[in-house]
């Protein structure tokens with residue numbers, strides 16, 4: 001190919017990739033900020049009211065009406081922190097028992113639990129499940145509450161849909177903490193966790209498909225937290241050797257690194 005054409009192709013690929021990375025990041029961060037705002041909803045209407053003014057019906061209505069603010073998420077939920085000595089009274093008050101993820105069996109005794117008590121309708125399958133019984137969810141909960149910041153998991157297959165995605169967790173604290181609060185103080189003050197799932201397999205697919213020229217290029221999103229072992233979050237596993245353009249992505253959890261890689265699709 002002549003050098004001019006190669007250069008122009010490269011420029012087109014770069015523009016298309018940067019546009020996609022920018023759109024994805026923008027919608028991702030907007031969704032994340034809205035989940036952060038939901039922690040204030042729980043604090044104000046569940047924790048600071050006696051009795052709570054936030055029941056399942058109210059939470060379901062509010063999260064459905066605001067779902068347009070979280071375009072890349074399949075839903076949100078609130079899981080309450082329950083210590084083992086409180087378990088029996090908690091289960092009696094709720095009228096159900098704490099169950100394990102995956103098996104749906106009774107959760108055996110643990111030091112503490114994170115049963116889902118409020119869900120957006122789309123995540124109703126999480127109700128009464130101990131989110132600490134899932135490896136990715138549990139790690140995310142521990143990291144979110146020690147830091148006071150939003151935490152993201154690596155990519156994994158989500159419950160029920162089995163779509164590839166990542167989970168976001170924010171902690172709800174019983175009292176306002178200063179930015180200098182220690183990890184121990186944060187853990188002590190933890191009331192529960194607001195979070196949900198970014199469904200990359202279907203919602204990111206929807207977003208990218210709408211853009212002009214989407215048939216011409218192949219887009220991948222990787223979790224590159226471990227540089228020597230990039231994890232596919234989105235897009236096909238291919239082995240072609242076409243030139244790649246890499247666009248950086250900033251999803252708002254400093255512990256996780258992501259990037260987008262784009263290349264032209266050559267029909268076979």
Ligand code: WA2
Pocket residue numbers: 076077078079116123126131134137140141157158159167168169170193194195196197
């Ligand atoms: N949300 C949706 N699908 C999932 C999932 C999840 N976690 N875990 C596995 N599949 C309520 O951290 C608290 C959401 C977890 C928040």
